[in-house]
Amino acid sequence: MLITGATGGLGKALVREALARGHQVRATGRAAYAGPGEFVACDLTAPDADLYALAEGCQSVIHAAALSASWGSREDFAAANVEATHRMLDAASAAGCQRFVFVSSPSIYARFRDQEQIGEHTPPADWPLNHYARTKLAAERVALAPRSDGMATCAIRPRALVGEGDRVILPRLVEMASRQRLPLPGGGKALVELTDLRDVAWACLEAEERAHAITGKGINISGGRPVAVRDLARLLAEALGHKPQMVHLPMPLARVLATVMERGAQLVGAKSEPPLTRYSLAMLGHSQTFDPEPARRMLGFTPQHDALETLLTEARKLEGAA
Numbered sequence: 001m002l003i004t005g006a007t008g009g010l011g012k013a014l015v016r017e018a019l020a021r022g023h024q025v026r027a028t029g030r031a032a033y034a035g036p037g038e039f040v041a042c043d044l045t046a047p048d049a050d051l052y053a054l055a056e057g058c059q060s061v062i063h064a065a066a067l068s069a070s071w072g073s074r075e076d077f078a079a080a081n082v083e084a085t086h087r088m089l090d091a092a093s094a095a096g097c098q099r100f101v102f103v104s105s106p107s108i109y110a111r112f113r114d115q116e117q118i119g120e121h122t123p124p125a126d127w128p129l130n131h132y133a134r135t136k137l138a139a140e141r142v143a144l145a146p147r148s149d150g151m152a153t154c155a156i157r158p159r160a161l162v163g164e165g166d167r168v169i170l171p172r173l174v175e176m177a178s179r180q181r182l183p184l185p186g187g188g189k190a191l192v193e194l195t196d197l198r199d200v201a202w203a204c205l206e207a208e209e210r211a212h213a214i215t216g217k218g219i220n221i222s223g224g225r226p227v228a229v230r231d232l233a234r235l236l237a238e239a240l241g242h243k244p245q246m247v248h249l250p251m252p253l254a255r256v257l258a259t260v261m262e263r264g265a266q267l268v269g270a271k272s273e274p275p276l277t278r279y280s281l282a283m284l285g286h287s288q289t290f291d292p293e294p295a296r297r298m299l300g301f302t303p304q305h306d307a308l309e310t311l312l313t314e315a316r317k318l319e320g321a322a
Contacts (some may be wrong), residue, residue, distance in 0.1 A: 001208070001209065002058040002097075004044060004088065005065030007031035009165030010158075013201035014062055021205055028054055029065065044084040051091035060099040060208050061092045063143075067132070068168050070280060071265075071273035072129050081135035086142050095148045099211035101204055102143035104155040106220055106288065107133040110279060112255070114190070114287040118220060120294040129279040144216050152211035156204050157219040159290065162311040163197030169316055177237040183190075184243040185254040185285030188230025193222040193289050194307035206299045214298050222290045224309035229284050235308070239315040254281055 001018055005011040006027030015035055017023050025037035033039045042049055044065055055061060065088075067080035069143060085102065092100050108124040109115060110133055115122070128134035140155050147153065155203075162169050203221045207214065230246065237244055258281040261274035273280075295301040 002026045002028065002055055002061045002092075004028050004054075004063050005103075006035070006039070008068075009163060009167060009220040010161055010200060011064050011196055012165050013163065013197040014064060014204055017198070017201035017205045018062075020044070026054070026058060033119060034284070036195040044088060045079045051087050052094055055088075055092045055095035055097055057094075058095065059099055060101070060211070061088065061097050062101045062103070062204055062208060063088050064103040064204075066136070070130055070132055070144070070277065070318065072182045077131040077135040081132070082138045082142065085139040085224050089143060091151070093147075093151050097151055097226050099208050100143065100151055100153045100154065101207045101211065102140060102155045103204065104143075104157045104218060105133070105136040105278075106157045106159045106222075106290070108137040108140070109288065110282040112278075112282055112286060114258050116191070116287055116289045117291045118288065119291040120217075120219070129282055130277065133176070133279065140218060144218060146216070152215035154207050154211055154214045154216070156200070156207055157218060157220045158200040159220070159222040159288070159305075160192060160194045161197050161200055162194050162307050162314065164314065166197065169194075170318075172320065173232070173236055173311070174240065174315060177233055177240055177244060178242055181247055182233060182237075183247045183249040183254075184230055185234065185249045185281055186251045187248045188228060188233060188246065190229050190285055191226035191287040191289055192229060192232065192283075193224060193226050194311055195221060195223040195304035196303065196310045199223065199301075199305055199307075202304070203295065203299055203301050206301065210299065217237065217298065219295050219298055220290045221295055221301065222292075223303045223305070224290070224292050225303075225306070225308065226287070226289050227308055235312060236315055239312045240318070251285055253275070254285060262316065
């Protein structure tokens with residue numbers, strides 16, 4: 001089994017789950033790797049990357065490599081998320097792989113309205129709110145397109161991944177919770193569902209086993225325990241030993257601020273993300289919860305870990321190391 005993106009938090013969890021199930025694993029990624037199994041360093045976006053050699057001899061591919069960020073250039077996102085996925089699919093097919101699991105994202109649903117119990121027939125947003133959401137949707141459509149080579153393909157969309165090795169969600173939340181004043185769009189009433197990396201890894205490996213039965217399907221995965229943004233911020237601040245003043249930020253004002261900050265950063269070619277963007281506002285200012293029935297029916301998935309407690313545990317580790 002080939003696992004791409006194996007040096008990230010999810011990638012490491014995928015390798016552990018795959019080995020626990022008895023798979024022989026070939027892991028690949030751009031960063032340094034100190035985990036078990038065979039490892040091949042590779043930048044999937046490099047023009048001379050031999051992706052066929054990566055996939056050769058593998059029965060399955062779990063493609064978790066991506067540019068997982070909310071800010072960056074259109075070209076970088078397209079190369080990492082769309083072009084690399086297209087090339088990885090072609091290489092897997094040429095190498096005779098039988099199953100291909102694409103790790104997608106529920107960012108494809110991001111809208112400026114509350115969405116509760118998002119289901120398998122909920123359409124993606126008509127206008128993706130950033131390059132990440134746009135390219136993940138484009139890559140998912142490539143991965144799930146009908147095929148003539150017999151390779152079964154499916155997609156897993158995990159929501160707000162937290163756990164050991166997370167370099168996306170925890171750093172952003174820690175930065176927010178560390179501020180003296182913490183503006184909360186809509187008063188922080190929006191509901192979010194965190195998901196433990198270990199549960200996501202289980203779902204991806206289960207999807208690999210059932211790939212021929214669920215080919216062409218995209219399945220949403222979440223921890224299934226909604227928590228209000230305000231409560232999440234309070235608990236995380238307490239875990240870090242902080243006491244920020246939480247300030248209600250009306251949504252109409254937040255929309256204006258997000259648009260102005262984002263456009264201004266784009267005009268000056270800012271490398272770092274502004275404090276508020278339309279995408280972050282949609283994620284933190286509007287509820288996004290998921291119907292668990294499709295994942296339960298197609299994968300037998302039930303979360304085994306309390307993702308909120310996982311997040312707080314990782315935060316306490318940071319506080320203890322400070």
